[in-house]
Amino acid sequence: xxxxxxxxxxxxxxxxxxxxxxxxxxxxxxxxxxxxxxxxxxxxxxxxxxxxxxxxxxxxxxxxxxxxxxxxxxxxxxxxxxxxxxxxxxxxxxxxxxxxxxxxxxxxxxxxxxxxxxxxxxxxxxxxxxxxxxxxxxxxxxxxxxxxxxxxxxxxxxxxxxxxxxxxxxxxxxxxxxxxxxxxxxxxxxxxxxxxxxxxxxxxxxxxxxxxxxxxxxxxxxxxxxxxxxxxxxxxxxxxxxxxxxxxxxxxxxxxxxxxxxxxxxxxxxxxxxxxxxxxxxxxxxxxxxxxxxxxxxxxxxxxxxxxxxxxxxxxxxxxxxxxxxxxxxxxxxxxxxxxxxxxxxxxxxxxxxxxxxxxxxxxxxxxxxxxxxxxxxxxxxxxxxxxxxxxxxxxxxxxxxxxxxxxxxxxxxxxxxxxxxxxxxxxxxxxxxxxxxxxxxxxxxxxxxxxxxxxxxxxxxxxxxxxxxxxxxxxxxxxxxxxxxxxxxxxxxxxxxxxxxxxxxxxxxxxxxxxxxxxxxxxxxxxxxxxxxxx
Amino acid sequence: xxxxxxxxxxxxxxxxxxxxxxxxxxxxxxxxxxxxxxxxxxxxxxxxxxxxxxxxxxxxxxxxxxxxxxxxxxxxxxxxxxxxxxxxxxxxxxxxxxxxxxxxxxxxxxxxxxxxxxxxxxxxxxxxxxxxxxxxxxxxxxxxxxxxxxxxxxxxxxxxxxxxxxxxxxxxxxxxxxxxxxxxxxxxxxxxxxxxxxxxxxxxxxxxxxxxxxxxxxxxxxxxxxxxxxxxxxxxxxxxxxxxxxxxxxxxxxxxxxxxxxxxxxxxxxxxxxxxxxxxxxxxxxxxxxxxxxxxxxxxxxxxxxxxxxxxxxxxxxxxxx
Ligand code: SF4
Ligand code: SF4
Numbered sequence: 001x002x003x004x005x006x007x008x009x010x011x012x013x014x015x016x017x018x019x020x021x022x023x024x025x026x027x028x029x030x031x032x033x034x035x036x037x038x039x040x041x042x043x044x045x046x047x048x049x050x051x052x053x054x055x056x057x058x059x060x061x062x063x064x065x066x067x068x069x070x071x072x073x074x075x076x077x078x079x080x081x082x083x084x085x086x087x088x089x090x091x092x093x094x095x096x097x098x099x100x101x102x103x104x105x106x107x108x109x110x111x112x113x114x115x116x117x118x119x120x121x122x123x124x125x126x127x128x129x130x131x132x133x134x135x136x137x138x139x140x141x142x143x144x145x146x147x148x149x150x151x152x153x154x155x156x157x158x159x160x161x162x163x164x165x166x167x168x169x170x171x172x173x174x175x176x177x178x179x180x181x182x183x184x185x186x187x188x189x190x191x192x193x194x195x196x197x198x199x200x201x202x203x204x205x206x207x208x209x210x211x212x213x214x215x216x217x218x219x220x221x222x223x224x225x226x227x228x229x230x231x232x233x234x235x236x237x238x239x240x241x242x243x244x245x246x247x248x249x250x251x252x253x254x255x256x257x258x259x260x261x262x263x264x265x266x267x268x269x270x271x272x273x274x275x276x277x278x279x280x281x282x283x284x285x286x287x288x289x290x291x292x293x294x295x296x297x298x299x300x301x302x303x304x305x306x307x308x309x310x311x312x313x314x315x316x317x318x319x320x321x322x323x324x325x326x327x328x329x330x331x332x333x334x335x336x337x338x339x340x341x342x343x344x345x346x347x348x349x350x351x352x353x354x355x356x357x358x359x360x361x362x363x364x365x366x367x368x369x370x371x372x373x374x375x376x377x378x379x380x381x382x383x384x385x386x387x388x389x390x391x392x393x394x395x396x397x398x399x400x401x402x403x404x405x406x407x408x409x410x411x412x413x414x415x416x417x418x419x420x421x422x423x424x425x426x427x428x429x430x431x432x433x434x435x436x437x438x439x440x441x442x443x444x445x446x447x448x449x450x451x452x453x454x455x456x457x458x459x460x461x462x463x464x465x466x467x468x469x470x471x472x473x474x475x476x477x478x479x480x481x482x483x484x485x486x487x488x489x490x491x492x493x494x495x496x497x498x499x500x501x502x503x504x505x506x507x508x509x510x511x512x513x514x515x516x517x518x519x520x521x522x523x524x525x526x527x528x529x530x531x532x533x534x535x536x
Numbered sequence: 537x538x539x540x541x542x543x544x545x546x547x548x549x550x551x552x553x554x555x556x557x558x559x560x561x562x563x564x565x566x567x568x569x570x571x572x573x574x575x576x577x578x579x580x581x582x583x584x585x586x587x588x589x590x591x592x593x594x595x596x597x598x599x600x601x602x603x604x605x606x607x608x609x610x611x612x613x614x615x616x617x618x619x620x621x622x623x624x625x626x627x628x629x630x631x632x633x634x635x636x637x638x639x640x641x642x643x644x645x646x647x648x649x650x651x652x653x654x655x656x657x658x659x660x661x662x663x664x665x666x667x668x669x670x671x672x673x674x675x676x677x678x679x680x681x682x683x684x685x686x687x688x689x690x691x692x693x694x695x696x697x698x699x700x701x702x703x704x705x706x707x708x709x710x711x712x713x714x715x716x717x718x719x720x721x722x723x724x725x726x727x728x729x730x731x732x733x734x735x736x737x738x739x740x741x742x743x744x745x746x747x748x749x750x751x752x753x754x755x756x757x758x759x760x761x762x763x764x765x766x767x768x769x770x771x772x773x774x775x776x777x778x779x780x781x782x783x784x785x786x787x788x789x790x791x792x793x794x795x796x797x798x799x800x801x802x803x804x805x806x807x808x809x810x811x812x813x814x815x816x817x818x819x820x821x822x823x824x825x826x827x828x829x830x831x832x833x834x835x836x837x838x839x840x841x842x843x844x845x846x847x848x849x850x851x852x853x854x855x856x857x858x
Contacts, residue, residue, distance in 0.1 A: 005630070043700045048845035054832065055840070058696050061596020061733055084789075137614055146618050153632070175610045182603040182819070189818035193827030196599045196733060200827035202788070202847075207828030209794045429788035502630075 004502050018487075018505055022496045027505075030484070030491035031351055032475045041341065044465040049075055049434055049457055050203060052465065056453065057197045059467070063515050064196045065098050066446035067467070070453040073442025075203040078457055079432045086426040087205025089413050090191045092266055093218075094198055094206075095444075096410045100225055101184035102447045103368075103399040104233045106513045108170070108177040111396065114507045115245065116167050117156035124164040131165075134172040154503040161244045173232055180228050187221035190214050206428040212421050219414045226407045229400075237400035241393050242386060249383070249393035252298030253494065254508035256486040258390060261364035261473070262374040263311065263452070264288035265445040266406070285409065286402070286445060289374035290359060297489070298390045304381045308374055313441065316452070316468065318355040322477040325355065332480045333358060337439065337454045339466040352477040356485060357468050365486045366449025366473040367512060372398035391490070392511040399447075434460045446470055448513050471515045487512065559744040573748045584747050585646035587637065587677055588622040591663050591670045592697045592704055593652025596733035597688040598622070604736045605819045612740060616747075620646070623665075634666050641680050647743060648681035650674065651734075653690035653697045653704035656717060662702040674707065675718055683725040683746055686759075687734035693758070693837040695732060699844070708759060712837045725752045728759040732834040737815060738764045758837050760809070769805035769831050772813045773797075788828070798825065802847040804833035806855060 005019050021029040040059055044052055053071040057064045069091060076083070083091070121138045124131060141147045161167060185195035191208050192198030200207045210218070241249060266285035289308040294300060317333035320326070326342045327334060334340060357364070364370070369390065372380045379401045380394065388394055420426060438457040445451070449470030456464040476485040484492075487509060494504045556573035590598070602609045613619055620640040621633065640646055655662035660671030678684055686707050689695035693711055697704035705715050708726055727746075729738050742761065745753055753761040770776065778784070779797035786800055787793060797803070808831050817823045824831050832846045833839055843851065 040700070043696065048848060050847040051844055054846055055696055058594050058596065058732065061594035061599050064594070064596060064599075141614065175608075178602055178610045179605065179608045182605045182609065185599075185603045186605070186818040186821040189821035189823075189827075191827070193822055193824040193829045194817040195603065195821075196596045199824050199832075200829040202829070204788065207788050208822075209791075209828055425791035425794060427789060427791050431787055431789045 002499055004496070004499060004505070018491075018509060020491055020496070020502070020505060022499060025495055025497045027491050027494045027496060030488040031477070032485065032487045032509075041465050041467070044462050047462050048460075049078070049455065049462055052453075052455065052462065053202060054199065056467065057199075059469075060515050061196045063102065063446055063448060065094055065192070065198045065201065066444055066451055067453070068198050068201045069095060070442040070444045070446075070451050070467075071455075072201060072203050073444065074440040074453040074455040075442070076440070077442060078438035078440030078455055079203065079435055081204050081430055081432045083205050084427050084430050086417065086420055087428040087430065088267060089417050089420075090206040090208060090426075090428050091201055092268075093410060093413050093417070094188055094191050094201060096266060096406045096413075097184055097188050097222065097225065099447050100229060100403045100407045101181040103403045104177050104229065105181050106447075107233065107237060107396060107399065108174040110513070111507075111510050112170055112174060113150070113153065114503065114510060115159065115161055115240065116170055117160045117162040118150050118153075118167060118171065120162045120164045120167040121171060122164075124168040126165055126168075130172055131168045134168055134175065138171065154506070155498070155501045157497075157501070157503060159245065159248050161240065163244075166239075166244075170236065173236060176228070176232070180225060183221055184225055187218050187225070190218050202429070204429045204431045208428060209426055210417075210421070212418060215414060215418045215421055219411070219418070222407070222411060222414060226411070229403050229407045234400045234404050237396055241383065241388070241397050245393050246387060249388040249391065252389040252391050253504075254392035254395075254490045254511055255298030255390040256365040256489045257297045257363065258291075258293035258300065259359075259362050259364045260291040260370035260373045261311070261359055261366050261450050262286065262288050262370045263443045263445040263450040285406070286371055286375050288443075288445065288450075290364070291370075291373045292362075300390060301384060302381075303373065303376065303384050306373060306376060308376070312360075313443070313452075315360040316357065317359075317361070318357050318468065318472075319479040320350075320355050321480040322350050323352050323355050324350045333361070336452065336466040336468050337441070337456070339454070339464070350477075354472050354476045354485075356476040356479040357473045358479060361481075363476075363479075363483055363486055363489070364450075364473055366470050367395065368398035368402055368447070368449075369395045370449060371402060371445060377401045392508055395511045436460055448515050449473060469515070471512075474512050475514060487514075556744070556748075559741045559748070573744065584617050584743075585640055585643065586617045586619050586622075586649060586743070587640055587646050587681070588619065588649040588651065589670075589673060589677060590623050591650065591652035591654050591674070591691070592702070593688070593690060595651075597651040597691075597739075600733040600736050601687075601739055602736075603818060604740055609736075612743075617647075617743065630666075637677070641677055644680035645682045646680070647746060648677055648684045649739075650684065650686045650691040650707055651688055653694050653706065654717075655697070655702035655704050656715070657701065657703035662704075671717070675721060678707070678718060678721045678724060681724060683727065683752065685727045685729060685739070685742055685746075687729050687739055689730045689732040689834050689839055692728040692730040693839070694841075696840045699841045709837055711841065712758070726759050727752050727755065727761065729764070730758075730760065730835050730837075730839075731810065731812075732839070735764075735812075735815065735817065756809075760835075764811050764815075765809045765835060767809065767811060769808040769810060769813055769825075769833075773805055773825060774813070775825060785828075794828070798828075798830040800849045801830045802832070802845065802849055802851075803830035804836075804843050804851060805831045806853040807838070807851070808833040808835050810835040 002022050019031045020027045053068045056067040056071045059067050121135050124135045189195045190210050193200040264284035264287055268283045288311045291306050291308055317335055319333045383397055440455045442453045451470055452468045454466045474486045478484050490508050496502050556570045560570050621637045660669035663670035686692045692706040693709045694705045727742055753763055775797045783796045784800045785793045785796045785798050812823045833843050
């Protein structure tokens with residue numbers, strides 16, 4: 001038995017350390033740990049509630065806006081604010097546009113290098129001028145003896161794509177994706193002021209007042225994103241998913257135990273009321289729900305008739321048995337609205353700063369695959385019929401499907417905004433004063449999965465602020481029953497034939513699109529200490 | 537086939553021209569200097585080594601850097617610099633990533649970019665990478681660096697994490713005061729580029745300026761380039777007329793108040809030194825005040841601890857009462 005540590009696990013957001021045990025070339029046990037903390041909830045205690053969306057946006061600069069949205073919703077719930085139609089549309093448009101570039105950047109820039117033998121470009125013999133330019137760039141780097149940041153890298157294996165045409169095409173799309181992300185950020189700044197970090201999304205809606213000309217330019221830029229998603233991103237994912245990666249997909253590589261949780265997002269109805277799970281509950285584009293495991297992991301062969309339960313938000317708890325925190329004696333799990341953050345560095349057997357979120361006492365995979373399962377995407381059903389299974393490839397495929405629906409349906413929102421703007425000024429804000437006391441919950445299905453913020457206001461100030469974030473659901477540790485977290489489940493059984501080349505570890509973890517700065521945000525204010533993570 | 541003949545110099549040259557023209561413009565230099573900048577970039581073969589460290593960061597500054605459109609971020613990454621270590625962008629993980637870092641440090645003479653604050657509490661244990669404390673990584677990497685560029689509010693002055701329990705600081709400063717924690721590294725050119733996140737154009741132009749002239753631009757007492765941080769938002773604001781005539785936003789939801797001065801909603805424009813009002817953000821897309829959001833002075837060392845609450849008018853600017 002050998003133990004392998006991958007630290008830093010790169011091309012993700014934040015600092016993540018993964019440790020696995022390998023026996024006879026297969027992973028038999030796994031631990032994941034975040035290695036950085038800033039103390040976010042403590043920073044917010046005692047502050048003006050209006051600060052919370054600005055501050056929590058900075059929990060993560062990659063999935064920035066989703067914290068802003070969840071935080072605004074929690075405050076709107078506590079203050080009793082209903083959004084105006086313009087406010088809802090602008091917030092939706094921000095979230096939608098951000099979602100799409102986040103997903104294609106994850107595919108091309110963060111994940112593709114795990115599946116591409118980039119040096120195959122040197123053998124490209126075609127005549128496409130765009131691809132030849134890419135070839136000359138990469139070959140130029142090679143001949144100059146400097147190929148960073150593409151090297152060093154893990155050695156390509158039998159699942160690496162090495163067809164020169166495919167690899168060269170995908171690298172050209174890697175470069176194009178970076179450019180289109182910058183353009184997407186420009187488009188979103190029309191609604192938010194600056195990107196990343198959407199300052200103008202505030203409690204009560206959005207302070208931006210774009211002109212008709214600006215909205216028309218936004219529409220043009222949106223259409224360019226849609227063209228890329230429809231003509232490049234989705235076909236690329238389908239081509240590798242149904243092509244070279246299908247055997248990997250069929251093996252259930254990187255599947256969790258098969259429990260999925262998604263929250264609702266992108267409301268499409270009239271103005272949403274604070275009562276129905278903030279504005280996420282009003283006729284969402286993607287519904288929330290829970291799909292329960294069916295026994296053996298990744299054993300589903302047909303997902304066209306899954307039982308989907310409604311989310312009961314009171315069933316969410318966090319456990320700390322293997323985390324560096326103490327709960328009151330006799331308490332195993334607490335709802336986040338009653339969350340406690342008491343650090344205990346001496347705790348026996350603890351190995352993570354992440355708490356262990358559970359739904360009805362069970363682990364849940366959250367994120368694109370959960371959204372796809374809960375919403376029963378036809379494209380996902382087809383993929384299963386073609387032999388695909390839960391796991392790494394299905395996650396990538398779900399992202400592409402989500403992006404396609406969002407970017408195409410979003411055009412109608414822009415048209416509606418233009419129509420409203422032609423009729424008069426856009427009123428994007430509905431402002432209410434801070435109440436003396438109040439409680440609120442804001443939920444949103446972020447690109448990386450179910451996100452919840454809980455706020456308690458007392459004496460017009462924040463008394464308690466808790467976030468349960470997607471990467472905590474997925475990357476959290478074992479619970480009081482010894483049940484492993486989803487990352488840990490997903491790693492077990494994966495082949496690692498060469499101990500010096502644990503490429504499958506990073507493929508699995510990156511398929512979740514980890515956001516570790518989000519996950520590790522708690523710290524005790526009294527001990528001011530973190531434990532150096534040692535895995536027993 | 538001869539690999540070298542596959543290079544397309546004209547493509548690279550055009551990219552360099554863009555970078556050079558932009559740098560001259562951003563620093564207010566004569567465009568006549570453009571050829572000199574292009575030449576410097578070409579002689580370099582466009583490949584100055586860069587190490588980019590992320591401490592207590594949210595990766596927002598990396599995101600912002602990648603938002604460059606003129607020239608595109610990928611042309612900077614592939615033609616202008618040699619990015620040897622960057623956790624979010626590099627192909628390598630684990631030991632390979634560590635080796636790349638060690639080898640570049642041994643070579644020396646690179647530009648070090650720091651993103652994210654540096655936690656000093658508990659001897660640096662709040663942030664570790666590959667089992668090493670971030671404070672030690674910063675010290676070892678700074679020692680052989682030719683110049684240090686701190687990006688964003690966190691790496692410059694501590695940013696929002698400074699308000700937390702980890703004693704989060706910038707490379708030189710804790711808020712407005714020098715902390716001297718890295719004095720043993722010896723004197724280094726340190727350029728601070730605050731705002732939350734860093735502005736992509738300020739960063740790109742600073743890197744190229746350094747590569748071209750080998751010197752740092754003129755800096756203020758908080759190590760910010762005057763070219764970007766020499767003027768005050770409030771003195772240049774398009775809403776200044778409304779400030780003078782007493783038209784203030786008091787209710788964001790009132791369309792009659794669109795475009796009014798935001799000071800009663802907490803705007804910190806009177807202390808914010810930057811050129812956001814002129815440069816705007818996201819390739820001239822927009823910026824905070826044009827989007828109806830008060831300036832929170834994220835360009836200042838006081839941010840965020842001393843500028844909170846962000847949206848209340850209770851900061852003493854020393855201005856005459858409204
Ligand atoms: S207070 Fe702010 S909004 Fe008002 S004029 Fe000054 S900088 Fe502009
Ligand atoms: S306008 Fe003010 S708040 Fe906005 S980025 Fe510039 S300095 Fe920061």
